[in-house]
Amino acid sequence: ASRAISSLHYPLKYTYVFIPVLPxxxxxxxxxxxxxxxxxxxxxxxxxxxxxxxIIVDLDGGSVRIPECVTVPCITEDI
Incomplete structure (x- = not known):
């Protein structure tokens, strides 16, 4: 599931910490x-x-939880 989320960055390259399964x-x-x-x-x-x-993405439950203190920028249609 974490690979599915990281694939959403394509064609960009994600260069930060990636842990497929955290113990x-x-x-x-x-x-x-x-x-x-x-x-x-x-x-x-x-x-x-x-x-x-x-930000918690629950792929099994089909939900995304974005805390109030986190600002997610909008991507314009111009891109």
């Missing part, structure tokens, strides 16, 4: 201030729901 013991990495894409197992959904500045 449970390393969940604290999700508090990192740097940009990242990390795959997290669905059973850990409740453990990551309190992250304040992380």
């Amino acid at each position: 449970t013991s390393l969940l604290e990495v999700l508090n990192s201030p740097t940009p990242f894409i990390a795959g997290v197992h669905a059973t850990l959904k409740n453990d990551i729901s309190d992250l304040l500045d992380v």
Whole structure:
């Protein structure tokens, strides 16, 4: 699933941290201030729901959660 999200950048190249499957013991990495894409197992959904500045994409549930403190720029039709 994390590969599906990273493929949305095509034709651009994603150069930040990419973790296909993040082990449970390393969940604290999700508090990192740097940009990242990390795959997290669905059973850990409740453990990551309190992250304040992380966009969470649930591919199984078909939802995207964008916290109020995160600003997502709009892409204009001119591109």
